[in-house]
Amino acid sequence: MVGGNASSVTDFILMGLFPEFQHSIVLNFMIIFIYILAFLGNLLLIVLIWGDSRLHTPMYILLSQLSLIDLTLTSTIVPKMASNFFTGKRTISWIGCGTQSFFFLMLGMSECLILTLMAYDRYVAVCIPLRYPTIMSLRFCLHMVAGCWIGGSIGSFIHTVYPMHFPICGSREIHHFFCEVPVLIKLSCEDTSVYQLVVVVTSIVLLVVPFSLIIASYTLIFLTVLRMNSVKGRKKALTTCSSHLTVVSLFFGPNIFIYMTFTSSHSPEQDQALSLFSNILTPMLNPLIYSLRNKEVVAALMKLMGRCGVS
Numbered sequence: 048m049v050g051g052n053a054s055s056v057t058d059f060i061l062m063g064l065f066p067e068f069q070h071s072i073v074l075n076f077m078i079i080f081i082y083i084l085a086f087l088g089n090l091l092l093i094v095l096i097w098g099d100s101r102l103h104t105p106m107y108i109l110l111s112q113l114s115l116i117d118l119t120l121t122s123t124i125v126p127k128m129a130s131n132f133f134t135g136k137r138t139i140s141w142i143g144c145g146t147q148s149f150f151f152l153m154l155g156m157s158e159c160l161i162l163t164l165m166a167y168d169r170y171v172a173v174c175i176p177l178r179y180p181t182i183m184s185l186r187f188c189l190h191m192v193a194g195c196w197i198g199g200s201i202g203s204f205i206h207t208v209y210p211m212h213f214p215i216c217g218s219r220e221i222h223h224f225f226c227e228v229p230v231l232i233k234l235s236c237e238d239t240s241v242y243q244l245v246v247v248v249t250s251i252v253l254l255v256v257p258f259s260l261i262i263a264s265y266t267l268i269f270l271t272v273l274r275m276n277s278v279k280g281r282k283k284a285l286t287t288c289s290s291h292l293t294v295v296s297l298f299f300g301p302n303i304f305i306y307m308t309f310t311s312s313h314s315p316e317q318d319q320a321l322s323l324f325s326n327i328l329t330p331m332l333n334p335l336i337y338s339l340r341n342k343e344v345v346a347a348l349m350k351l352m353g354r355c356g357v358s
Contacts, residue, residue, distance in 0.1 A: 153200050209242065223318065305321055
């Protein structure tokens with residue numbers, strides 16, 4: 048078994064990211080660098096939002112939750128991947144695999160719901176602004192955020208415990224750089240067609256439905272923006288909404304392809320490339336997309352830098 052003779056027979060073997068790639072050490076260093084940027088960028092955004100009272104609004108509270116999810120998501124994947132690569136020990140225990148899968152799914156499901164809430168927040172702000180303070184109150188926002196985390200945790204628990212009990216009769220090699228449900232299902236020697244159908248239905252509920260609601264929200268937003276008389280207001284609305292739409296496209300596109308078509312013949316390289324883009328590269332881009340095009344966040348950053356300069 049790869050990873051040493053001391054490995055348990057219940058351990059899985061993570062084959063890593065593009066194991067046949069000749070310059071894998073360069074690739075792994077690049078991913079670690081991207082991870083550090085993503086970690087620091089999202090951490091900075093959280094500090095800016097919670098440290099500036101002007102940003103204590105529903106939109107920025109939701110944005111801080113998105114940053115928290117991205118920060119935790121990359122930390123769930125990259126450290127283990129890097130450790131396996133540089134130590135040469137590719138094994139991951141049954142419990143470790145289940146834990147990684149649980150946190151990955153919980154964060155992914157919660158992000159689906161948070162992004163949908165962010166679209167609703169923008170819809171209320173642009174289309175019915177007079178009712179915005181009543182509808183999107185701070186209390187309502189915090190309750191919805193809690194609901195997103197609880198819903199993601201429950202869904203993740205179900206979709207972690209059930210597939211982890213499928214019998215594995217052959218190789219325990221996972222052709223991926225982390226434990227993920229579609230890859231684990233392929234290892235089972237039992238008929239998993241019923242569970243695969245459950246995964247597709249869950250994907251429709253948590254990916255297709257939220258994505259459709261988001262598209263519908265932004266369609267209404269753009270129609271409202273086109274009727275605005277204020278050029279400044281129109282520009283501000285389009286800038287904020289275009290940032291969110293960019294993040295939505297980067298997140299939902301790869302995940303819909305992975306989870307809605309995982310029963311078809313994807314190559315391991317395809318799955319790894321999409322996961323790399325969605326779960327590591329996108330969390331690095333999110334702080335840049337939101338901060339560089341947002342005057343309030345930039346102002347909070349300047350204020351923080353001013354304090355540090357004075358100190």
